[in-house]
Amino acid sequence: MRKQEEMLIISQHEIAKGIFELVLKGDLVSTMLQAGQFVNVKTGDGGLILRRPISICNINHETSELTLIYRAEGAGTKVLSEKKAGDFVDILGPLGTGFDLDQVEVGAKVVLVGGGIGVPPMYETVQRLSKRGNKVIAVLGFASQEDVFYEEKFQEFAEVHVATMDGSHGFKGHVVQLIQEKGIDFDWVLGCGPHVMLHAIASEYGGSKKGFLSFEERMACGIGACYACICETKDGSRTRVCKEGPVYDMSEVKV
């Protein structure tokens, strides 16, 4: 089956400042099986040619629908944010290696840490962990109140704590400070967010807890062919964030 499809836009809404939720429908959804993977999106801007990698937020096999959440920041994503229900978007995927949730023991207590636009892949993840009976705590970090999204949606599946850098909503500070402040105990930590957040998680828990970290890097092809998005592992080998990643075992990767 072709891994590329013109998918139909079911809906598109701005759910926080500059943050868009895009729901797409198509056959490709049946091939999306793992949380933490991404799709590569042709945004349709004439001048810019490369696709935009966007992580998968929600997979619904019953309705063949896929939810993406992205920040409209550059020229490409701004064009994408102007598309309406009924329009089509060229999607390639699913791509990359997501969270291997089979490694998380049934009964293990898991903390999911999402920072800003790193929150979306945690939404598919929280549903899967909750369904298999894991105790899940979601710790979501944003810059400010106007940037917060999906807090209530996570509450359906997990105990949720929110941190904002300016303290305008929830805890004032960053996510690792929040985990410590609340005295949250856990066996596994799964994180996705800016590099500084992944670094904080790895330095605090890298030696004592099991975990997965999802990385972001500038990509061109998204399929492992161009060698643009390189991430160095502890054994010195250079892996591709789009292929071996974006999710890495916390013990294997240099942060």
Added chain:
Amino acid sequence: MSVLAMKLPGLDLKNPIIPASGCFGFGREFAEYYDLSVLGSIMIKATSVEPRLGNPVPRVAETPGGMLNAIGLQNPGVEKVMATELPFLAQFDVPIMANIAGTTLEDYVAVAEKISKAPNVAALEVNISCPNVKAGGITFGTDPVVAAELTRAVKAVSDVPIYIKLSPNVTNIVEIAQAVEVAGADGITMINTLLGMRLDLKTGKPIIANGTGGLSGPAIKPVAVRMVHDVYKAVKIPIIGMGGVTCAEDVLEFLYAGASAVAIGTANFIDPYVCPDIITQLPAVLEKYGFKSAKEAVGFAHR
């Protein structure tokens, strides 16, 4: 003979469509998308004597109609390529063009000698035009005397025909093409990327860690077509053209300019299916413009 078939030194091509070196890895990633046997040939990622880790990130930056890259010839080295990558490609019915790179003349000779003996390597593509490494690469491709010397040395040890990959970052590309022809090159591939730079408006520093990068994509197509057109008039050996090709019409334009086959580079990053899609569409495009075969369209601009 099929409409698309093309015969070049060492290369019996089912069709004139070849994924370009550096844009296709060693084929593994694309084998997940389609059967690589449909391709005319495959230009594998540049291979050097020793493994190369490549440049620091960021390695790419987007530009209007194209992209800059400075990957830095990351590759596992000729031993590993011959032990694992070429045998993997041997399962497909497709002749391989092995792109070779080095920092010294001796490096090129060493890789050429080894890799030209691999059973599925039908020709070498000698990369004297990579702009993204500190030593070697482009320094061999900007001086006709040096380019000719390297051509002679590689030709002397290679078991298969050699194609020299030319750089557009020269004052007179025709002069280089003529020099490598006289030195014994069996063909020419052109063009490599155009040296460029993008600056970050906040920091004032280059976006790419290497500073400069090679520009590819549709933005460079007119430059490539012009250069193929110029070189076709000046040499007798065949040219494999490339630079910004995204569709069957672009392929036809390169054939008109004088290319006997066409490589597809950056477009593979946007549409992994671009090569098989072009192969499917090419017969209809040839017919639309009144050609019975791809071969018939070669050099049409000069008639």
